[in-house]
Amino acid sequence: MTFDSLAAQALGRVLLPGDEGFASRSKPFNERYAATVPAAVLAVASSEDVATAIRWARENSVPLVARGGGHSYAGTSVNTGLVLDLRGLSGVHVDPDTALVTVGGGTRTGELYSALRPHDIAFPLGNSDEVAIGGLTLGGGVAAVSRAWGLTCDSLVSTDVVLADGSAVTCSATENPDLFWACRGGGGGNFGVNTSFTFQARPVVSSATCLLLWEWDHAVDVMLLVQEIQRTAPDGLSLRAGLTSGGMVSLIGWHLGSADELRTLLAPLNHTKPFRCDIEDRTYWEAVEYVHHETAGGAFAGRTRTTSVPLPEQGVRTLVTAVAKWPGSSNPDGGGAALFGWGGAINALGVTETAFPHREAMFLVSLDTSWTSADSPQVVRDNLEWLTALHEDIGPFADNASYLNFTDPDLADWRQAYHGPNYARLAEVKKRYDPDRFFSFSQAI
Numbered sequence: 001m002t003f004d005s006l007a008a009q010a011l012g013r014v015l016l017p018g019d020e021g022f023a024s025r026s027k028p029f030n031e032r033y034a035a036t037v038p039a040a041v042l043a044v045a046s047s048e049d050v051a052t053a054i055r056w057a058r059e060n061s062v063p064l065v066a067r068g069g070g071h072s073y074a075g076t077s078v079n080t081g082l083v084l085d086l087r088g089l090s091g092v093h094v095d096p097d098t099a100l101v102t103v104g105g106g107t108r109t110g111e112l113y114s115a116l117r118p119h120d121i122a123f124p125l126g127n128s129d130e131v132a133i134g135g136l137t138l139g140g141g142v143a144a145v146s147r148a149w150g151l152t153c154d155s156l157v158s159t160d161v162v163l164a165d166g167s168a169v170t171c172s173a174t175e176n177p178d179l180f181w182a183c184r185g186g187g188g189g190n191f192g193v194n195t196s197f198t199f200q201a202r203p204v205v206s207s208a209t210c211l212l213l214w215e216w217d218h219a220v221d222v223m224l225l226v227q228e229i230q231r232t233a234p235d236g237l238s239l240r241a242g243l244t245s246g247g248m249v250s251l252i253g254w255h256l257g258s259a260d261e262l263r264t265l266l267a268p269l270n271h272t273k274p275f276r277c278d279i280e281d282r283t284y285w286e287a288v289e290y291v292h293h294e295t296a297g298g299a300f301a302g303r304t305r306t307t308s309v310p311l312p313e314q315g316v317r318t319l320v321t322a323v324a325k326w327p328g329s330s331n332p333d334g335g336g337a338a339l340f341g342w343g344g345a346i347n348a349l350g351v352t353e354t355a356f357p358h359r360e361a362m363f364l365v366s367l368d369t370s371w372t373s374a375d376s377p378q379v380v381r382d383n384l385e386w387l388t389a390l391h392e393d394i395g396p397f398a399d400n401a402s403y404l405n406f407t408d409p410d411l412a413d414w415r416q417a418y419h420g421p422n423y424a425r426l427a428e429v430k431k432r433y434d435p436d437r438f439f440s441f442s443q444a445i
Contacts, residue, residue, distance in 0.1 A: 003040045003082075006056045012045035012088060025085040026067070026078055029130075031373065032299035033075025038083040044106070045088045047162060047195040054193070055166040057082055058438060065441070066193045068106050068132025073302055074409040076189060076441045077135070086134065089195055094119050099201040100157065105194045107133045117285055121201040123155040127293045133197055138188035139405035140356035142364070144254045144291050147238045147344030151356060153184035154349065155199045161192040164438040168195075182429040185356025187404050187418070190426075190445045191433050204284035208259040209291065210266060213276040214249040219320045220313065222249050225268050227310035227339065231362065233265055235344035243319055245326035245334035254287050298331045300370040301384060303391040304406050305398035306342070306361035315397030319365075322390040327382040329371035335383065337390070340364040357420035358401055365398050366406060367391055384410070407443070414443050 007014040015022040017037060025041045028034065039062070042053050050066075057064040063081035070077045077083075086106030092115035093102045099121050103112060110129030116122050124143035126136050133152075137159075141152025149155070158172035161179065171180035182191055214222055226241040233239075236256035243249055251269075255262040259281040266279070282290060311319075319337040326335040343362045351359045358364075367390050369383040388410065402408055402417040415423045423445075430437070430445040437444070 001039060001060070001062065006040075006042065006053065009052050009056065010042055010045070010049045012043040012049045015041040015043060025087070026083050027070065028075045028078045029069070029071045030073055030075055030300055031297065032301065033078065034299075034373070036075060036078050036080060038079055039081055041083045041085050043085050043088060047089065047160065047168060050084060050162045050193045050195055051166040051168060053082065053084055054162060054164065054438075058166075063440075064438075065189060066134070068134040069108055069130050071128070071131050071135060072407060073300075074407040074443070076407070079441075084193065086132070086193075086195075094121070100198055101201050102196060102198045103133050105134050105196055109133070109136070113285075113288060116201065120204050120284075122204050122284065123199050123201045124149050124152045127291050129292070134194050135188045136405065137197060138183055138186065138194065140185040140403070141405070142340070142342065142346070142403065144238050145256065146346050147341060148235045148256050149202065150345040150348065151185070153354060153356060154345075155201070156184055157198045157200050159183050159194050159198070160196040161194050163192040164434040164436070178429050179433060182355050182426055184354035185404070186422070186426050186429070186445065189439055189441060190430060191439065205256050206258070207282050207284050207287040208255045208257060208262040209280060209282055209287050210251065210253040210255070210262055211276065211278045212251040212266075212269065212274040214272060214274045216247040216249065216324070218272050219243055219249045220316050222251070222269065222272055223311070223316045223319070223339065224313060225272070226251055227363065229265060229268055230341040230343075231310055237262070237265055237341075239341045240338055242336060242338040243323045244336040245323055247324075252291060254291055296332045296370075298333065298370055298372040299380075300331070300333065300368060301387055301408075301410070302366060302368040302406050303387055303408050303411070304367065304402045305365045305391070305394060306358050306401040306403070307363050307365060307398040308360050309362060311339070311363070311365070311397050315394060318393050318397065319390075322386070322393065325386070326369065327379070327386050329369075329375050329379050329383055331370035331372045331375075333370040335369035335386065336367075338366045340366060351420065352422060352425075355419070355422050355426060357422050358403065361399075361401065364403055365394060367394070409442060411443075418443070
């Protein structure tokens, strides 16, 4: 296969293996899929390049995927055909009068925060600077402020999409509303390539953050107490309680209010005597930086469930027992389990009002494990078997529902778990806008 004819038509550069910039534009974030290498990458320079590449790929029977930040947990932003690197679509335009923010489809979170900060406006975004806006939004987009402000996709006003035939459409609540509905939580890579998004932002507010750490023998008590605190807390408080394979229990939180208010909300934890307890007033932008997620990289796998009620003590003990028995690897990220506080404004919309179905969940139960290329195949198998067993063991205490942006390639009943009652409508939208399934991958609609 030669890509000369594509290079002659596109404004952006076509990169082949060995070319400078090829690796950085095609490497998956999750090194579990490092062996997947595309035949070529088009460094997209405009939305017209996207349309040109789609038409060319159809004519030449070359599979195509779009790549924003490359952060797909399942490696689906890279294939063995043609990758569209969307980083060239990274402009941000802020209308200070309306607080409408128009964002290029390849814009990464760090760039977006930098553009919003001078205006002191924001909308729910992720906690990694390198995650691109497309994947975050299209999968729903749960953020640390989502209990107060809703999902990323709940702030979406309109989006421009290049479809499977190379045509371009704008969708909103009044224009192509079925496609707009699907773009609010139905998942990226399914219906077209989103080249632009417009969001409604709002003024930022003063905040407070917390970080508390405990020794392992407090794990059960802390996890039970945190769930009750989150259950009764105002929507401005969002907590994440974690159990790590290193034998530590953690709580990180963001409150759209004062540190004094946050201390009062967390008072039920006082008797547990954390060995670290940081609760501080911060500006909104300082809070963004404080909850920023750091990772050692390498290979990883994650599985999730949701629950509409707090996990009972037996469920919490299931998590604690399993994490204590993590099989080990050379990745310092290790393995673990976490409870993310959902509810609040996330649940203000009905299950079918957007494609994101988890509008009745109170917590996301997130399970993960990691390894590196230095680990043996047996270590990798042990880690994946541990993760699968924990996912099954927690099943009696949580729902068969999974968060699409924490994609799980090993999830058997993924249609129900990701999409719930919305799958049938998503399939109809797919049939209308991509009838021959040009955009396809293992868990595509």
